[in-house]
Amino acid sequence: MQLLKNERIVFIFDECHRSQFGETHNRIKGFFNNIQLFGFTGTPIFADNAVKNELGKRTTTELFGECLHKYVITDAIKDDNVLKFSVEYVGRYKQKDGSQTNIDIEVEDIDTKELMDSPLRLEKIADYIITQHPKKTHNKTFTGMFCVSSVDTLTKYYDLLHKKKLEGKHNLKIATIFSYAANEDDADANGINYGFGMDNYDLDLVAEPKTAYGNNKETVSDNGTFTINKHSREKLDEYISHYNGMFGTKYSTKDSESFYNYYNDISKRVKEK
Numbered sequence: 112m113q114l115l116k117n118e119r120i121v122f123i124f125d126e127c128h129r130s131q132f133g134e135t136h137n138r139i140k141g142f143f144n145n146i147q148l149f150g151f152t153g154t155p156i157f158a159d160n161a162v163k164n165e166l167g168k169r170t171t172t173e174l175f176g177e178c179l180h181k182y183v184i185t186d187a188i189k190d191d192n193v194l195k196f197s198v199e200y201v202g203r204y205k206q207k208d209g210s211q212t213n214i215d216i217e218v219e220d221i222d223t224k225e226l227m228d229s230p231l232r233l234e235k236i237a238d239y240i241i242t243q244h245p246k247k248t249h250n251k252t253f254t255g256m257f258c259v260s261s262v263d264t265l266t267k268y269y270d271l272l273h274k275k276k277l278e279g280k281h282n283l284k285i286a287t288i289f290s291y292a293a294n295e296d297d298a299d300a301n302g303i304n305y306g307f308g309m310d311n312y313d314l315d316l317v318a319e320p321k322t323a324y325g326n327n328k329e330t331v332s333d334n335g336t337f338t339i340n341k342h343s344r345e346k347l348d349e350y351i352s353h354y355n356g357m358f359g360t361k362y363s364t365k366d367s368e369s370f371y372n373y374y375n376d377i378s379k380r381v382k383e384k
Contacts, residue, residue, distance in 0.1 A: 150175040
């Protein structure tokens, strides 16, 4: 690469919120002397949703500079580039003055996390999903995808829905997949969570490198650091065993190849439906 060190070069990164937070980004900037970097992302990283890795917490602005242009979902709908959709808010909490409602609660004397993750609230949401699923999916023509805030919350919801299935309260097919971006004991841990694909597994998964999975240790790549530690790995194996029972497969997290195949089997079922 030495011959290119002083050449004028443009780097264009797609999905730059995923791929540019590792050491390689710094090496590119440190080696080349006359380059311009452009990053495209649908989900930029800001200070409030930044995930800590070995290089600390960084934002998209820190890596690429000021935003040049924004093309948001309303623009895409107006241009007929995406299907129209409706937004519906259910069971929002009100501030004390009653003037507005907020998902991110900012009221006095309330532990927000304790409230949002309370067993009663989670159970009510699980029951709402079970009741509304046929209607919202046009009698199961479509799949429901449930996105949650953390791996811990994900496991709580999965266990709740699985328990209710064993009790005969629903017959939905439930699957989940997740990978960790930090150690589970880290207070700043924040995962990449694909929620639940119900019935048809409505997950548009992008295959990761095989080495990112299946090892009970950290694996570092340009896409970040993935760790499946003992607790979350045992949970995931339990959930994969449910999947195996539904579809007659034999996947697990015991080796990277098997987990990679599980990951892509879910994606395949979505695409074939």
